Each structure stands twice: as C-alpha cells, then as structure tokens.
Amino acid sequence: MQTRNEDVRLQQRGGGATRGTSLLEFALVAPMVFLLLFGVFDFTRLFYVEMTLQNAVRTAGRYGVTGNHLADPNHPGQNLSRVSSMIQIAQQAALGLDVSNMQISSTGGGIGSAGGPQDTLTISLTTNLKLLTPIVAQFFNNGTYTFTVAVSFKNEAFPPGNTV
Numbered sequence: 001m002q003t004r005n006e007d008v009r010l011q012q013r014g015g016g017a018t019r020g021t022s023l024l025e026f027a028l029v030a031p032m033v034f035l036l037l038f039g040v041f042d043f044t045r046l047f048y049v050e051m052t053l054q055n056a057v058r059t060a061g062r063y064g065v066t067g068n069h070l071a072d073p074n075h076p077g078q079n080l081s082r083v084s085s086m087i088q089i090a091q092q093a094a095l096g097l098d099v100s101n102m103q104i105s106s107t108g109g110g111i112g113s114a115g116g117p118q119d120t121l122t123i124s125l126t127t128n129l130k131l132l133t134p135i136v137a138q139f140f141n142n143g144t145y146t147f148t149v150a151v152s153f154k155n156e157a158f159p160p161g162n163t164v
Helices: 004-064 082-093
Strands: 102-106 120-130 144-154
Touching: 004 082, 004 102, 004 120, 004 144, 082 102, 082 120
Parallel strands: none
Antiparallel strands: 102 120, 120 144
16 A cells, blocks of 8 residues: 555656656647747738838829829928929828838829829839748748839829929
8 A cells, every 4th residue: 555655756756747748749839839920920011011002102192193292391381392292191101111212103204203184193112021030031032022012093183383
C-alpha cells in the first residue's frame, strides 16, 4: 500500500511531463500562429493603403473638375494653382500617406495641367509600401508593394479663367 507522500510524488512527476508536453506543443504551434497573425496584419495594411489612395485620388479629381482653387496659405488673398490645390486635397484625404508622386494631366493641356472646361482630367498616383513581416515581404520585390491608382473625370463647364 502506498503512503500519501508517495501519491503526491507520483502526481508531481506526471504534472511535470504534462508541462513539458504543453511547452513543446506551444513551441510547434506558436510560429505558425504568429506568421498567420502578422501576415493578416500586412495584408490588411495593403488593403487599407489601396483604399485610402483610391479615395485620395478620387477626392482630388472631384475637386479638380469644378475649376475651383484653394487659398494659398503663404500668400493671403491669393489662390494656389488648380494642380497644387488638387495635390493639397489629395494629401488631406490620404491620412498621412505619401502622395508626392501624383501625376495630373489633361487631354487638352498635357502633363501638369488640370485642363480647361469640358476637358478630360486624369490623375494617377504611384507609391510604395514596405511590408513589416519578413516572411511575407520575401514574396514581394525588395519587401515592398507598389501601388498605382488612377482616375479620369470630365471637367465641368466652369469659367475659362479658372483654368490656371
């Protein structure tokens, strides 16, 4: 017959083996869970940036087709050009993302022109996003994903003097 102390010792030995098994299971499963978690995080960032850039370009285009200008913050009483106004509107809509590579062109005015009344305005933006997870990043060139978004609108029939 076993004494109470022997029973306690046997239970403690079994508990130690269980803890070791749990640690081994965690060591095998944890990397996969973390890979999945960070992979979801990176792909969520990709979708967020894509949607935000598309929104910024559309917002700038909707503003640009009206022929309006924003006030120049550095020169009171003067306005920014339409192109500078559209870049400013896009930057406000981009929520901290880089829109400095935005290209604005029109069929009548060419590159760097927002065009005149009834002209077709095209805005495109290309930017890069560096991925955070090294394992996910290895599937992309240099660990970055390149976004290109574009939109085309037809300008409204605004006064021709608003073209600049």
